[in-house]
Amino acid sequence: MFREIHILVVFVFAFLLLPLWALSAPFCAAGFEFVRDKHGEGCRKYIDGGAQVVKDGPWKHYYADGKVSAEGGYNRGKRTGAWVERYPSGTVKEQTEYKNGIKQGAFTRYLRGGQKDEEGAYQKDLPAGTWVQWYPSGKKKSETLWGSAGKKNGVSKEYFENGRVKSETTWANGQQSGMARQWSEDGTLVEQTNYGQGLKEGPYQRWYNAGQLEEEGVYRAGKREGRRTVWYRDGLRKFEGSYVNGKLHGEARYYGLDGKLRYILLFQNSVMTQILEGRMNYELDNLQGSMISVEP
Numbered sequence: 497m498f499r500e501i502h503i504l505v506v507f508v509f510a511f512l513l514l515p516l517w518a519l520s521a522p523f524c525a526a527g528f529e530f531v532r533d534k535h536g537e538g539c540r541k542y543i544d545g546g547a548q549v550v551k552d553g554p555w556k557h558y559y560a561d562g563k564v565s566a567e568g569g570y571n572r573g574k575r576t577g578a579w580v581e582r583y584p585s586g587t588v589k590e591q592t593e594y595k596n597g598i599k600q601g602a603f604t605r606y607l608r609g610g611q612k613d614e615e616g617a618y619q620k621d622l623p624a625g626t627w628v629q630w631y632p633s634g635k636k637k638s639e640t641l642w643g644s645a646g647k648k649n650g651v652s653k654e655y656f657e658n659g660r661v662k663s664e665t666t667w668a669n670g671q672q673s674g675m676a677r678q679w680s681e682d683g684t685l686v687e688q689t690n691y692g693q694g695l696k697e698g699p700y701q702r703w704y705n706a707g708q709l710e711e712e713g714v715y716r717a718g719k720r721e722g723r724r725t726v727w728y729r730d731g732l733r734k735f736e737g738s739y740v741n742g743k744l745h746g747e748a749r750y751y752g753l754d755g756k757l758r759y760i761l762l763f764q765n766s767v768m769t770q771i772l773e774g775r776m777n778y779e780l781d782n783l784q785g786s787m788i789s790v791e792p
Contacts, residue, residue, distance in 0.1 A: 524539035524552070524553065525539065525552055525553065527541050528550075528552050528553070529541065534560070535557065535558060536556050536557040537555070538552075538553060538555030538556065538570070539551065539552045539553045550572060550573040551573055552570050552571065552573070553569060554567075554568075554569050555567065555568065555569065555570055559584055561584070563584060563586060564582055565581065565584075566581045566582065567579070567580055567582075573597075574597030575594040575597050576594050576595060576596065577593070577594060578591065578592075578593055579591070579592050579593075583608050585608065587606070587608060587609075587610055588606050588610075590603070590604065590605050590606070591603070592618075598618075598621040599621045600619065600620065600621070601617060602615075602617050603615065603617060603618055607632055611630065611632055611634060612630050612634075613629065613630060614627065614629045614630070615628050616628065616642075619646075622642075622645065623646050624642050624643075625642060626639065626640070626641055627639070627640045627641075631657050635655070635657050636655050636659075637654065637657075638652070638653065639652065639653050639655075640652045641667070643669065643670075645670075647667075647670030648667035649667055649668065649669060650667060651664060651665070651667075652664070652666075652667060653665075656681045658681060660679065660681060660682075660683050661679055662678065662679060662681075663676070663677065663679070664676070664677050665691075666691075670694075671693050671694035672694050672695075673691055673692060673694075674690065674691060675688055675691075676688065676689050676691055680705045682705075684703070684706075685703060686703050686704075687700070687701070687702045687703070688700065688701055689701075689715070695715070695717050695718035696715035696718050697715055697716065697718075698714065699712070699713070699714050700712065700713060700715060704729050708731055709727055709731075710726065710727055710729075711724070711725065711726045712725055713725070713739075718742075719739075719741055719742030720739035721739055721740065721742075722739060723736070723737075724736070724737055724738070724739060726790050728753060728755075732751065732753070732754070733751045733755060734751050734788065734790065735749065735751070735788070735790045736748070743763075743765040743766040744765075745765065745766075746763065747760055747761070747762060747763075748760070748761050748762075748763055751788070752788070757774070758774055758777045758788060759771060759772075759774030759775070759778040759781075760772040761778070766792070
């Protein structure tokens with residue numbers, strides 16, 4: 497009887513001396529050992545003579561101050577299931593689904609204050625389906641559609657914080673296609689350009705915020721081609737010229753703020769070669785640093 501009591505006392509005493517972390521340590525698969533240090537805690541084993549570490553089961557990773565930076569599960573060294581990453585404050589930064597070490601499934605990113613920043617899904621580590629971004633206020637910022645192989649497909653939109661559409665683009669297999677439009681914050685159309693296979697193709701127009709036409713022309717394979725006209729804000733003509741393969745070529749007419757022709761210049765491959773008309777005006781404007789300028 498005395499011997500049995502002695503054994504029981506020894507067992508209880510030994511149990512009480514166990515480190516508390518050992519009591520909470522998860523069961524590790526064969527060949528793995530549970531560790532807890534300043535970098536994190538979970539099951540691991542060394543391979544290749546200790547050159548590599550393989551993690552398995554539930555894991556937590558820590559910041560330098562000991563707070564959890566990320567937590568989730570591993571399956572023989574590959575992330576699997578739901579993973580949560582945190583800001584140093586402890587609030588959730590990202591939630592991501594994994595399968596065999598790659599992103600697969602729902603994804604959500606949060607701002608430091610807890611508001612959603614971005615939400616979507618991954619398919620084989622690539623964005624898939626509809627992705628949405630928000631302003632810190634909670635208003636929608638953008639909406640993007642992703643097709644196969646992580647390429648944009650369909651209509652993508654950006655929004656102003658007041659809810660109005662900022663831009664609208666159409667994509668086909670990762671390349672811009674069709675008409676792209678941009679609006680001002682009050683809803684006024686300010687630019688529209690046609691695209692083909694990712695390049696500007698066809699007519700384009702741009703307006704001032706008040707709705708007055710600012711510029712119109714044509715693109716071919718991403719380069720200006722043919723006639724281009726630019727206007728001042730009050731509607732008076734500012735510039736007329738022609739382009740060949742993206743280069744200003746031939747006569748270019750420049751008009752003053754009063755709408756009157758100021759000079760005509762001759763260009764070859766965007767290099768001015770001759771003053772055809774208005775030499776005095778040209779030299780005066782050049783001297784005063786008030787040359788009539790248009791974007792290339």
